Amino acid sequence: MNKRSATGETGNLTPRGGATRATAGRHAVKTRPENQREAAMRRQPGTAQCRPIGLIAGLALCLGVLTHTLADDIEHPVAFVWAGYDNPAFYPPYVTKYGRPPTFSLYGDEEEALQKMRAGYQPDVMLPCANVIDRWNRAGLLGTIDTALLSNWDDVIPALKNAPGGMVDGRRVMIPTDWGLTSVIYRTDIAPEYIDNESYGILWDPKYKGRLATIDSQVDGVSVAALYAGLDPFDLSLEQIEQVRALLQEQRALLRMYTSDNTSIAQSLASGEVVAALGWSTDYANLKAEGVPVAFMNPREGRMAWICGAAIHANSAHRQLAHEVIDAMISPEGGAFTITENGTGVANQRAFGLVSDAVLQSLGLDQDMQNIFDSSVMQRTQRNADAIAVMFEEVKLGL
Numbered sequence: 001m002n003k004r005s006a007t008g009e010t011g012n013l014t015p016r017g018g019a020t021r022a023t024a025g026r027h028a029v030k031t032r033p034e035n036q037r038e039a040a041m042r043r044q045p046g047t048a049q050c051r052p053i054g055l056i057a058g059l060a061l062c063l064g065v066l067t068h069t070l071a072d073d074i075e076h077p078v079a080f081v082w083a084g085y086d087n088p089a090f091y092p093p094y095v096t097k098y099g100r101p102p103t104f105s106l107y108g109d110e111e112e113a114l115q116k117m118r119a120g121y122q123p124d125v126m127l128p129c130a131n132v133i134d135r136w137n138r139a140g141l142l143g144t145i146d147t148a149l150l151s152n153w154d155d156v157i158p159a160l161k162n163a164p165g166g167m168v169d170g171r172r173v174m175i176p177t178d179w180g181l182t183s184v185i186y187r188t189d190i191a192p193e194y195i196d197n198e199s200y201g202i203l204w205d206p207k208y209k210g211r212l213a214t215i216d217s218q219v220d221g222v223s224v225a226a227l228y229a230g231l232d233p234f235d236l237s238l239e240q241i242e243q244v245r246a247l248l249q250e251q252r253a254l255l256r257m258y259t260s261d262n263t264s265i266a267q268s269l270a271s272g273e274v275v276a277a278l279g280w281s282t283d284y285a286n287l288k289a290e291g292v293p294v295a296f297m298n299p300r301e302g303r304m305a306w307i308c309g310a311a312i313h314a315n316s317a318h319r320q321l322a323h324e325v326i327d328a329m330i331s332p333e334g335g336a337f338t339i340t341e342n343g344t345g346v347a348n349q350r351a352f353g354l355v356s357d358a359v360l361q362s363l364g365l366d367q368d369m370q371n372i373f374d375s376s377v378m379q380r381t382q383r384n385a386d387a388i389a390v391m392f393e394e395v396k397l398g399l
Contacts, residue, residue: 077124077318094328124316129308130165134381142173143314149323152330156347159369164380174309176347182304184297186276198297200228202276209254213277216258227301248395282343305376
């Protein structure tokens, strides 16, 4: 993913930039510096991504796609997406049908997206997560989705259809696309005392001052502090927000970094520079595969599970095509790409069958969402979210 790094050394923890979908309790789309030119091409609305598959076959495929693109006079919908989701491979049926992806517009975090749309920007498709649905709906941004127009709806994991954020006042406003877990990744060789005593308390352990990291995200960073305090992070009163503030201020003095870049977390854990960090199950799987002695906590306070999805703007001018974009995202092919590229779970249960068992096992992915719901704290809309946002920014700034 085209992330914006937000790291800082102890004593200089002012965050820079915004959170990616991964840092909001979401998945991280992989980026590679050598592919910047390819990424730039993907962002051109009229271009298609053509990869070599043999000189003759590849040339024929690319020419066919580009010819179709040039002849295409359809006004395509605008997909307002997390940076990194402008890759056509997330939307294979749409690209196959039209010879090109939808037009992309990018955002770095959901707050940025919300404020831009509040100011009048009207895309067709957006990618919110369950925890922001209430705010986006109150802002009048969410249109009703007709699942009868989604050919892949019947293949969505049943538990996800009734997950938080999907329905508001009897209307379907979000289609789940992907999901994952958030918890603490820690070095078991450096902090063995936590192996049989897993707790978010490690992120407040003065023994590891300067060797701790957390996610620069309101829904993740604040929620962990609330859970550590024994509070419901999604139903905080104004008084409880101040209680959480005190814990976050205490933590700030111990942190090596706030970050919105999961790569920096992984590298710091691998080197031993960081002993424990809030992170995602995908980061843990990658580190484990590299032989780094790490564990993904199942803390006594509870792991968090997140769900993200796709929505249609209330004033979309391309509702039919917007449905096709969403249908492409929840297709088996789109889901399989998401699993292999992002390392996250997906909504379409058939997608798992397109990925090898070895890959699924390495990522720790399970289609039993009900089991995940029952054993995790589900992220949802935060009560007093605006007050929490102000508080968290003040803490990070040292105020």
